[in-house]
Amino acid sequence: MTRKLISDPEPLQPGYIPSDFVNRENTKTALSNLIGPDSSRNIHLQGPEGTGKTHLTLLQVNKLDQVNTCYVDCKNSDTQYKALRQVLQSLTEEPVNTGYHTSDLQRKIEERTGAIQTVIVLDEIEFLLENSGDSLLYFLSRMENQPKVNVITISNQNLNLQKQVEVRTFSSLQPYPITLEPYTGEDVYDIILDRARKSLRPQTVQKSSLTYIASKTTNPRLGIQWLKTAAETADKIITETHVQQIEEKAINEYIDQLLEPFTEHHSLLFQAIQDLAENTDTTIQTGDVYQSYQELCQSQEVESLSNRRISDHLKQLELLNLIKAEYYYGGAKGKTREIRLNYAGSYSKS
């Protein structure tokens, strides 16, 4: 039933790496100048979601010969310990069990990086910094005495690395900053047009439908998901009207995808916020959210977590850019934060 329009599903998948990137020549040049056999700069790459930070970095790093590459997704490895395990696993190419002392892992990593140049990529570093501070970066920066280790940190545009880590860490890391500009509507149009050409049968997309998507979002990931949802649900041809009709569904599928690596409670919490946002015009505070979350848990017969824990989960939803929060540390409203949704669309578990 679906797939009628799709000849090759790959270019519509979230993990697909295009052979070329729209509007990223400067970034590519900068990366290839900085990452190489005779360069040993640490780098901090920053920019909005879906602008190619991770892919461009890995493309460059994978070009190198005779270099150890360690990629750590800090959304999953959000403590020093988990990240160190990940690094060591990359170096030894065999699984590293838990149970070791942190300093054991550190020692083993130091032993293995002494002789060979090693590039450590820490993707979505904001999750690790938020959860367990800068102890990992401090260790890595201290390892700089071993000049063969380069650290590349990648984060969304909201992070201020220098403010988030201690002075001693930042000053010995001295990362070279690379900022990726947000994509414009035209860029997004080019990107989804390219994906449509690669994956859809000829004459199955009206141009106006792509224009509509590009006018609604500057986030290519959402745009591509939108196109994918449209292609999976359209009859013979993707029209502008069809794209409009499935807007909510597309956003929900994008959000599901974002929340997929997280726990059931993150999803419940987000759903609780959406319920509140739909039913109230006033601003939402943490207390309302927690109550709504508890009720939702009860109706689903799930045991709710403590509000302290949920406070941390909220922070993670904020890092995912799913919600915006404004913090008040006292004042008329008390000590709280006001929460808003970043995407309109209502959430439904599929």
Place this chain on the structure above:
DNA sequence: CCTCCACAGGAACCGGTGGGAA
């Protein structure tokens, strides 16, 4: 000037898990 709002977020602690030494 005092009090209260209403939760942020640090600290200490708990039980389960898994490696290492005796």
Place this chain on the structure above:
DNA sequence: TTCCCACCGGTTCCTGTGGAGG
């Protein structure tokens, strides 16, 4: 085997916050 110790997700406890209203 037994004992010890570290990590981790989670909980409980607690202190701090700054302006509006009394």
